[in-house]
Amino acid sequence: MDKGYISDDHIIPCRGPHVSSLMLSVGFNGTQESLENSDDDEEYLGERAIDEVYHLWCLAGGDLEKELTNKEIIQSKPPVCTLPNFLLEDGESFGQGRDRSFLLDDTTVTLSLCQLKNRLKDVAGEAYYPLLEDEQSSLSQSNSSNELSCTVTLPLIIRERDTEYQLIRIILFDRLLKAYPYKKNLVWKEARVDIPPLIRGLAWAALLGVEGDIQAKYDSIDKDTPIPTDRQIEVDIPRCHQYDELLSSPQGHRKFRRVLKAWVVSHPDLVYWQGLDSLCAPFLWLNFNNEALAYACMSAFIPKYLYNFFLKDNSHVIQEYLTVFSQMIAFHDPELSNHLNEIGFIPDLYAIPWFLTMFTHVFPLHKIFHLWDTLLLGNSSFPFCIGVAILQQLRDRLLANGFNECILLFSDLPVHLAVLLLLFQLFCLRLWNPDLFTGRATCPRPII
Amino acid sequence: MAYAYLFKYIIIGDTGVGKSCLLLQFTDKRFQPVHDLTIGVEFGARMITIDGKQIKLQIWDTAGQESFRSITRSYYRGAAGALLVYDITRRDTFNHLTTWLEDARQHSNSNMVIMLIGNKSDLESRREVKKEEGEAFAREHGLIFMETSAKTASNVEEAFINTAKEIYEKIQEGVFDINNEANGIKIGPQHATTNSTLSGSQGGQQAGGGCC
Numbered sequence: 001m002d003k004g005y006i007s008d009d010h011i012i013p014c015r016g017p018h019v020s021s022l023m024l025s026v027g028f029n030g031t032q033e034s035l036e037n038s039d040d041d042e043e044y045l046g047e048r049a050i051d052e053v054y055h056l057w058c059l060a061g062g063d064l065e066k067e068l069t070n071k072e073i074i075q076s077k078p079p080v081c082t083l084p085n086f087l088l089e090d091g092e093s094f095g096q097g098r099d100r101s102f103l104l105d106d107t108t109v110t111l112s113l114c115q116l117k118n119r120l121k122d123v124a125g126e127a128y129y130p131l132l133e134d135e136q137s138s139l140s141q142s143n144s145s146n147e148l149s150c151t152v153t154l155p156l157i158i159r160e161r162d163t164e165y166q167l168i169r170i171i172l173f174d175r176l177l178k179a180y181p182y183k184k185n186l187v188w189k190e191a192r193v194d195i196p197p198l199i200r201g202l203a204w205a206a207l208l209g210v211e212g213d214i215q216a217k218y219d220s221i222d223k224d225t226p227i228p229t230d231r232q233i234e235v236d237i238p239r240c241h242q243y244d245e246l247l248s249s250p251q252g253h254r255k256f257r258r259v260l261k262a263w264v265v266s267h268p269d270l271v272y273w274q275g276l277d278s279l280c281a282p283f284l285w286l287n288f289n290n291e292a293l294a295y296a297c298m299s300a301f302i303p304k305y306l307y308n309f310f311l312k313d314n315s316h317v318i319q320e321y322l323t324v325f326s327q328m329i330a331f332h333d334p335e336l337s338n339h340l341n342e343i344g345f346i347p348d349l350y351a352i353p354w355f356l357t358m359f360t361h362v363f364p365l366h367k368i369f370h371l372w373d374t375l376l377l378g379n380s381s382f383p384f385c386i387g388v389a390i391l392q393q394l395r396d397r398l399l400a401n402g403f404n405e406c407i408l409l410f411s412d413l414p415v416h417l418a419v420l421l422l423l424f425q426l427f428c429l430r431l432w433n434p435d436l437f438t439g440r441a442t443c444p445r446p447i448i
Numbered sequence: 449m450a451y452a453y454l455f456k457y458i459i460i461g462d463t464g465v466g467k468s469c470l471l472l473q474f475t476d477k478r479f480q481p482v483h484d485l486t487i488g489v490e491f492g493a494r495m496i497t498i499d500g501k502q503i504k505l506q507i508w509d510t511a512g513q514e515s516f517r518s519i520t521r522s523y524y525r526g527a528a529g530a531l532l533v534y535d536i537t538r539r540d541t542f543n544h545l546t547t548w549l550e551d552a553r554q555h556s557n558s559n560m561v562i563m564l565i566g567n568k569s570d571l572e573s574r575r576e577v578k579k580e581e582g583e584a585f586a587r588e589h590g591l592i593f594m595e596t597s598a599k600t601a602s603n604v605e606e607a608f609i610n611t612a613k614e615i616y617e618k619i620q621e622g623v624f625d626i627n628n629e630a631n632g633i634k635i636g637p638q639h640a641t642t643n644s645t646l647s648g649s650q651g652g653q654q655a656g657g658g659c660c
Contacts, residue, residue: 352487
């Protein structure tokens with residue numbers, strides 16, 4: 001299935017700088033620029049963590065690659081000059097020196113904070129220290145600028161690129177998460193507004209209720225002893241979200257393998273099903289430097305949304321799930337349901353990859369993030385709503401076509417859906433949806 | 449598009465042997481070195497011509513992992529042809545053929561044409577299964593055999609088309625009851641011998657592979 005192998009602009013810059021620049025130490029410096037309140041700004045910004053400042057710096061228009069190119073640290077060569085002179089059948093090449101950008105270079109490059117400071121010059125000092133205890137203080141009140149409250153109503157994609165808005169959100173989430181689990185309720189409340197991309201990994205962990213010494217637990221799991229599932233994992237990882245630079249890197253593969261093995265080993269009653277790799281991908285991407293957290297999130301996610309899906313014999317679970325889904329379609333859209341049943345286009349033929357992987361197999365990562373931001377706020381019946389929302393989006397084309405066209409439509413079309421529209425639908429359906437209707441018999445208890 | 453017949457195919461075999469790549473090469477004439485794994489089933493379709501007749505192939509590409517067997521079984525029903533694929537560079541995929549064949553025989557109709565395919569023939573240096581072994585297995589079990597490469601496209605067209613020819617011959621011989629859709633064959637709007645009108649074509653699909 002084509003997952004849109006394009007580097008989409010929506011993809012949020014990863015938390016770290018580009019791989020080639022990791023070899024360098026990069027520092028920030030704003031002293032040369034004298035802005036009106038530069039002293040204050042520097043003080044406040046200086047309090048923030050370096051990854052936050054870097055994230056905001058990028059949002060404010062910073063481009064590390066350009067900076068390094070200007071300093072002639074990155075030198076582009078014409079592609080024809082990078083060809084090896086001699087190539088063996090197995091891929092080994094000769095006659096071409098290693099690219100300089102892959103080697104360690106300890107040059108320090110100072111980046112100017114001028115642009116970012118200029119961007120943030122209207123943010124009041126109090127914004128850096130929001131009051132959490134005062135129940136009355138909402139986002140709009142805690143900030144003097146009215147612009148911010150307007151920002152909340154803008155589309156998610158725009159909010160995620162707004163420097164001031166992200167600054168305020170990151171500070172707020174950072175404080176709430178530092179007070180987790182005590183501030184759990186507030187995390188939930190703010191997550192309903194949106195989740196800042198920089199904080200997403202931790203915010204999801206909080207929504208999933210991850211607690212305790214996860215590092216010790218992860219460390220105690222034997223991830224090295226060979227197990228029969230190894231071969232399958234080995235075959236699957238190089239096919240999982242490989243359009244992404246992090247997940248396709250050798251280090252990404254190694255981390256993938258460890259997290260998946262840890263899950264398999266620590267869940268003896270469940271087995272590895274193809275699709276578990278896709279399910280692991282968003283957690284690993286978000287917590288790339290914290291495997292234990294990726295593992296803990298995945299372990300918390302599965303019993304909540306995919307209870308018993310990974311049993312060795314899961315046919316009853318899947319059949320039951322698909323039956324409920326069929327009823328949902330019939331309930332929300334009898335006309336479409338009748339048509340699909342008539343042409344024999346049943347959920348068994350298209351919805352197994354949707355639910356078994358919670359849509360991680362059918363959408364590219366940047367769409368999964370937004371979809372799951374909402375999914376994680378709901379209970380185990382939310383996935384049905386996403387499924388119905390997808391069918392709703394394709395409704396006209398499904399109704400107009402027969403079996404052959406429908407199966408081909410689903411082979412590649414769902415991935416082109418605008419996620420925002422999907423989310424909107426999701427909420428609409430949710431409002432309509434009587435909870436008892438979607439209750440799953442196999443679910444141990446209602447989650448919320 | 450108008451067609452005389454529609455044949456339903458199913459592609460089966462161990463995980464990672466190149467089932468989805470064979471399908472992609474056949475339907476799109478391209479090769480994707482990194483192909484997403486298949487969960488459940490995926491579909492492809494292409495029109496071919498046999499004996500001057502337009503035949504539409506509807507191909508069901510299934511998941512290879514052992515766990516998916518219980519789900520995959522329900523896809524056999526109504527298939528006229530099956531491509532049973534192994535990887536010539538991995539002996540274990542060849543060793544598992546017997547269980548795949550048992551599955552296929554048990555859950556499909558007895559006339560289903562099965563083509564045995566040894567894929568990745570471009571990787572001669574890493575070969576673990578001799579061509580003769582594939583031939584012997586096919587002879588023993590009454591299958592057609594071919595070695596293919598989804599990467600170089602070698603024999604891919606032939607594999608799909610020869611299977612269709614075999615099915616077509618069986619229809620001519622009267623082995624297949626084409627009016628029984630459980631056999632995986634459907635008469636299309638273009639077919640001269642049927643009295644169905646063009647408007648019946650959509651309706652004709654109702655019982656097509658769908659109810660499987």
